[in-house]
Amino acid sequence: xxxxxxxxxxxxxxxxxxxxxxxxxxxxxxxxxxxxxxxxxxxxxxxxxxxxxxxxxxxxxxxxxxxxxxxxxxxxxxxxxxxxxxxxxxxxxxxxxxxxxxxxxxxxxxxxxxxxxxxxxxxxxxxxxxxxxxxxxxxxxxxxxxxxxxxxxxxxxxxxxxxxxxxxxxxxxxxxxxxxxxxxxxxxxxxxxxxxxxxxxxxxxxxxxxxxxxxxxxxxxxxxxxxxxxxxxxxxxxxxxxxxxxxxxxxxxxxxxxxxxxxxxxxxxxxxxxxxxxxxxxxxxxxxxxxxxxxxxxxxxxxxxxxxxxxxxxxxxxxxxxxxxxxxxxxxxxxxxxxxxxxxxxxxxxxxxxxxxxxxxxxxxxxxxxxxxxxxxxxxxxxxxxxxxxxxxxxxxxxx
Numbered sequence: 001x002x003x004x005x006x007x008x009x010x011x012x013x014x015x016x017x018x019x020x021x022x023x024x025x026x027x028x029x030x031x032x033x034x035x036x037x038x039x040x041x042x043x044x045x046x047x048x049x050x051x052x053x054x055x056x057x058x059x060x061x062x063x064x065x066x067x068x069x070x071x072x073x074x075x076x077x078x079x080x081x082x083x084x085x086x087x088x089x090x091x092x093x094x095x096x097x098x099x100x101x102x103x104x105x106x107x108x109x110x111x112x113x114x115x116x117x118x119x120x121x122x123x124x125x126x127x128x129x130x131x132x133x134x135x136x137x138x139x140x141x142x143x144x145x146x147x148x149x150x151x152x153x154x155x156x157x158x159x160x161x162x163x164x165x166x167x168x169x170x171x172x173x174x175x176x177x178x179x180x181x182x183x184x185x186x187x188x189x190x191x192x193x194x195x196x197x198x199x200x201x202x203x204x205x206x207x208x209x210x211x212x213x214x215x216x217x218x219x220x221x222x223x224x225x226x227x228x229x230x231x232x233x234x235x236x237x238x239x240x241x242x243x244x245x246x247x248x249x250x251x252x253x254x255x256x257x258x259x260x261x262x263x264x265x266x267x268x269x270x271x272x273x274x275x276x277x278x279x280x281x282x283x284x285x286x287x288x289x290x291x292x293x294x295x296x297x298x299x300x301x302x303x304x305x306x307x308x309x310x311x312x313x314x315x316x317x318x319x320x321x322x323x324x325x326x327x328x329x330x331x332x333x334x335x336x337x338x339x340x341x342x343x344x345x346x347x348x349x350x351x352x353x354x355x356x357x358x359x360x361x362x363x364x365x366x367x368x369x370x371x372x373x374x375x376x377x378x379x380x381x382x383x384x385x386x387x388x389x390x391x392x393x394x395x396x397x398x399x400x
Contacts, residue, residue, distance in 0.1 A: 001134075001315035005142040009134050009315060012141035013306045019246025020303070024360075029242055036239045037361045039232045040297040043224075050194040050226045051283070057197025061258040064280040071101040071286050071335075074220060078103070078186070079110065081218055081280050087181045093203070093211045094118040095188025096136055096300065097220050097284060099322030100335065103186070114186075115178045117207035122171055123148055126155035134316050136302040136324065137244040142315065176210075185211030185276070189221040190240060190300070191233035192281075198257040199281065200233040202241055202250040212256060217276035219256070222284050224296040230255065236299050243301035243360050287334035294368060295330050297361045304355035304365065310348050320344040326355050326365040333372060342381035346373060 001009075023029055043050060058065040068074035082090070090107065092098065092114050104114045104125075116122040120140040124131040133139030140148070149162040152170060160170050187208055189199040199219050201208050211217060227233050234253065241250045260275030271277070288296060305311045305325040311318050319328035320340065326349050333341035351366040359365070 001130075001142060001317065004144070005147075006313075006315050008144045008147075009142035010312050012135075012138060013312065016138070016244075016246060016306055020243055021246075023246065023248060024242055028248075029239075032235060032239050032242070033360050036235050036299065037297070039227050039235060040299070040361055041293075043227045043232075044293050044296045046228075047223060047226065047289075050228060051223060054192060054194040054197060054226055054283075057194060058281060061197045062279075063197060063258060064278065066280065066282050068282050068284045068286070071284070074101045074282050074284050074286070075103070075106045077282050078107075078218060078220070081216065082112070082184050085183045085216070087183055088112045089178060089182040089184075090114045091179050091182050091185040091211045091214055092116055092121075093185070093187035093201070093208045094121050094137075094139070095186075095220065096322040097188045097222055098186065099133075100286065101220065101284070103220075113178070115175060115182070117175055117179075117205075117210050118203075119168060119171060119205060119207075122175060123151060126171075127151050128155070132316050133322060134324070135305060136300050136322070138302070179210060183215045184218065185214035185216070186218045186220065187211050189219050189225055189281075191236040192221055192226045193230040193233040194226050194228055196230045196257060198230050198233065198255050200230070200237050201254040201256070202237045202252065203254070204245070204251040206252055208252065208254050212254060213275055215277045217256070217279045218282065219279065220282045220284060222286070222288055224288050224291075224298075226283075239360050240299045240301045243299075243303040287331075287336075291331065291334040292368060292371075294363050295327065295334070297363050298327055299361060301360060303358050303360065304363075307354045307358040309352060309354065310345075310350060314348070318345040318348050326369050327363060330365065330368045330372060333375075338376050338379050338381050341372060342376055346376055346381075 055065055066077045068077055088111055090112055107114050116125045120138060123140045134142045145162045148167060152160055152167055156174055158170060160166050190202050191200045237253055241247055259277055259279050260273045261269055261271045262273045263269050304327055308325050311325045316324055319325050320332035323331045329341060329344045329346055332344045349369045351370055353366045355365045356362055
């Protein structure tokens, strides 16, 4: 990342810190932290039981559900679901999981146009190069108003002024125009309620409504998103909102439990009113079943990278794909392999523990990283300077 982008990112992160500090120490948030921590621990420990239950719940609700062992499986399932739709435009909502499976590039290879509906993601999409997000809920936090103005004008052949509202309105108009004839929407989910078979999604922009109102709504979520009840799922969503945005609650919480229907004529059930005619959920493993339990507690708020001294120094070079910072490095071992984990910044981490201190569910990321360094070293992935130091110590009892 360029120095100017790092400076803008740090400024944006300071804004998040200031906003969230006003409420995260409140008694109600502390109670919510304790509650969500126990929800996540219980959910991971009883993942098989909850998985079987949610399959039954989805089937009962009329939601199609598929299991994807790998990211390639997930992409192939999506290809099968969208086959037959002639208008090759897809409305996409923000999702780290969709970034994990390289959805946009895979669909582009099949001539599908994936349109980001989240403003930050759309700005990065228009940027085209070096468009990796820097924060899970604020993907374009490293771009200042001048950068964004240039990106939008270059991409949309416009002459918008460097005024946030004017930029927002121009991008909104462009997105809505592109989505006029889209039949497919794709999103992730912040949490999935096993008992009810409900997918919970949080957003401020109202853009997930654009996605969920298409004929086919595909929801791709990791198996680690499954929690016991809808109340639990809402609690996870609320805590993520506090730490990601500094607000007690987001503008919108969508709960999707079935395709669109109505019973307003003699209480007879009629399908396909305004919303999706078909809802399909793809539950993704992709290494999660072999991941350490603590890695899967994450609720995706991004507060760890906001406070990480290494991330604030180097930006999204520290992390893997859409999974940023130390937790992203840890997940890369299970999603990919030891080599990817090493290359994602395994030895960048200072093990300072600020990520854990500022994590609402207290993920011990520094301890995970330390253990992974040992495992990585055992299979030959470590900085070569360490080998030189080892040789020097062996020769003259000095690392120099």
